[in-house]
Amino acid sequence: MNGLRVVEVTSRVSDGSLWEQATAGDAEAFGALYDRHAQAVYSFLYRRTGSWSDAEDLTSTVFLHAWRRRADVVLDRDSALPWLLRAADYTARNEWRAKLRYRRAVAAAHVLAGNVRDHADEVAGRIDDDGRLQRARESLKRLPKHEREIVELCIWAGLDQQAAAVALDVPLGTVKSRLSRARKHLRELNLLTTLESPA
DSSP: HHHHHHHHHHHSSSSHHHHHHTTTHHHHHHHHHHHHHHHHHHHHHHHHHSHHHHHHHHHHHHHHHHHHHHTTTOOHHHHHHHHHHHHHHHHHHHHHHHHHHHHHHHHHHHHHHHSSOOOOHHHHHHHHHHHHHHHHHHHHHTTTTHHHHHHHIISSOOOOOOHHHHHTOOOHHHHHHHHHHHHHHHTTTTTTHHHOOOO
């Protein structure tokens, strides 16, 4: 019985009075405004979006925005509905723009995807490279350690002979002779091309 009396009293209170109470922090007064206008806002948004779920979400957004901005709102002829519908209009437009940006981004991604090489080919290539590298590593084990170091630095890492001499802390002449012997051994083993492009 008391609930019915509250509804009757609230229905006689103007939007302006309820909004003043809500501005002062009265959540029940704001709830009364919600009860009074939510269906009209929802119907407006449903017609605008054509989606009941979007309309529900946007109605919640409108009233959340109204609660946050309640101190700044100026009512038109003591009615909150015009302001709420204007907020609903902006909310719907913002949602439409966000969806448009999303659709454009998805479309652009599809266009870009058409220009991207097939990942399966890339994976297969990497597997082949891994296999070649493993074979090259096994081949390199046939060389003496000092020749392996030169091959790793000069052939695999791409250092010039002077840089390899610095890296190994040996004279440049030592690097030249070791590299020459390493190449000779690799040719004898028919492995030079394998080591020059392991991956």
